[in-house]
Amino acid sequence: MIQLRTFSCTLALASLLAGACGNPTTAATFDSEQQSFRLTPVVSDLDQPWGFAFLPDGGLLITEKSGDLRRVRDGELLAEPISGLPDNIAAIGQGGLLDVVLDPDFADNRRIYFSYAGEGEGGYGTEVARGRLVDNALEDVEVIFRALPKSDGGRHFGSRLQFTSDGMLYISLGDRGIKDQAQDRSTHPGSLIRIHPDGRVPDDNPLVDADGARPEIYTYGNRNMQGMTLHPETGQLWTNEHGPQGGDELNLMQAGNNYGWPVITYGVNYGTGTQIGEGTHKEGLEQPVHYWDPSIATSGLAFYAGDAFPEWQGDAFVGSLKFGFIARLELNEDFEVTGEERLLEGTLERVRAIRQGPDGLLYVLDEAKGELLRIEPAS
Template identity: 60%
Template structure:
């Protein structure tokens, strides 16, 4: 009995010592409202793009290279999810946004955005399929952006379900600036469809013979961040500007967000003006902008309990500077900004709040990582 007690005591002391050593060697970041640890959940991800948490545990990660990966108990499973269609890794295109249906626990519908096409003609498409372990089945293409075009720029694409269970799909202008002002063209728009891809009857351009009925907003350059406001239910996005002029916008039905007629950015290299200035009647102004550009990607409102002073804040990743940007929001205004990480982990591609209230980040690299932010003692 004494021997068993002694062994238990030694094991307990060793466990405590290991825990203390881990804390001492934790990567602790100091910030204005909370100090936090940064833990590497897993690496070996090839240009990870988006992530989603499965009910009951497990994480899905899209890789731009065209693979859908699953993480269980902190371990990256070696075999990708099967059943995906042919995906084109073309420049900024590949396997991109991911979302679970609000009723996923019952219907198992998983949604993915990806680049598709051939012979130099590509666009963003969206599928849904039922996830069964390591397999997607009953795969259906529910949206295809038209027209398809060449080049590898500006595919978007984040996926977010609204409170009414309609699906929002953020797109880019595919490098064709003028297309963003044409509602007969999906390029440079925010799309809104039902969960099966059909068009909601209250979409703003339904009944307009010259417009695509799936369009919800237009005049957008390349939206790679999107989130639903936890109180109002409004859809917020951010988009890349050219050289300067990254924007945060609140998306309203039928609104023109100005690209390329108005922008706070300038042409690459030459620095010459684009369009007609920064303001024009009938075109919306951003609620926040970055000049110079931070190259934003990923976006999440924080609603958890792990970081109480961050509640209601908007978090944005930065590709260019490797930042995690925290925006304090009051109503529909951004009142302050804090920049964290400062390139320490490389390009931040996505930001998502986990079920445990931690923040999770994806780093965009050939050896990309999934990072977890937890409160520091």
């Protein structure tokens, strides 16, 4: 773990941006430590947007936590949501319609995958379904994964989706606010899931032959992962997750590893500030690549690999729900974080998701403002 220096992003034309909560963003230019950039609105009038995916035709799919899947076509948000979603999507607490990704063979099969809080026997739990996108509707929808057991309450559903080059689908889950589940390998909550696109369990999953373990589990000891992406050079899977009061983490995910929650953490109990578990280190439990204390409420994660911002290549970008900024992390060749710059602090409100677009630019969902925004070069 390296002691970080932290920089603030200087606003060049901050007066052009609306300062009141919920006001729409106006295009404006900013100076950061290494790059000048412009923040440009792309889509507005969204209801608690949570995830988004780029379509090959230049359009977008955007999830709304309230339960609607929206389509952007020719730069316009279609008035009618996409039909055909499961009828058990529950907008409860932190749950609702969550992430969305395209099948790697979308051009041929038109399949999309989406995660959501699903109501069922025992309460609520994260589910993943897939269907074929036909115009503004989903057809042949099937549920391919259900996190079990379901439970009451609306906390810690996760959930990001990510395909890897071997065609496997990864699903990040939260512990559902029942922290001991993260160490119980007989339950799904508090783990990273790895499955085939049709829901089958891969033969080489790390817990396939472990007595009493759920075979879909790839890692465990995770509290609530809401950012997940692949490193553009190594192809390795990275996540970020919420800590309690303090202890948000950035992690490199490795098969079968235990990431510690709630046995070890850099956070403390809410309100009392008392220790959780056994401290910050324990043999056999993974340390984060980086952690935040105090918490920034991490959500969304992207590594930049485009040409538009050459000084940012290889940097990680992490959204903050609590403070409304984007943390730009510099990593050295050993993937140690050596610096952090906080971009757009005081401009954004609640950063839910970050992705690099096919145009090499960064796209950001502001959940509170109901906007999708684009970060592009200033000139």
